[in-house]
Amino acid sequence: MNFILRYQTVFIFIAIVALLYAGYTYMTAAPEEDVLTQTIVAEEGPDQDLIALLFELKAIRLDSALFEESTYQSLVDFGRELVPEQVGRNNPFAPLGSQ
Secondary structure: OHHHHHOOHHHHHHHHHHHHHHHHHHOOOOOOOOOOOOOOOOOHHHOHHHHHHHHHHHHHOHHHHHHOHHHOOOOOOOOOOOOOOOOOOOOOOOOOOOO
């Protein structure tokens, strides 16, 4: 008992420092995040059609034997070759007659 009375101020000082440290850590701790209790799955939305179409396109497998058939080989290309044309002014934003 004599030991406690002898070092009473030291014990009080240590207790005050411990309380101050506990209060500081409690006040500066990051707030706890709310616990997610329900998962909401967005089944309907503007992008759902696009995602469904993407999955359908990924499922398509192309048979390369199609390109070897005589019917495909007999197709004719009716495309036209593009002819380069004269380019306009160097600076289209310049006033007319400045060049």
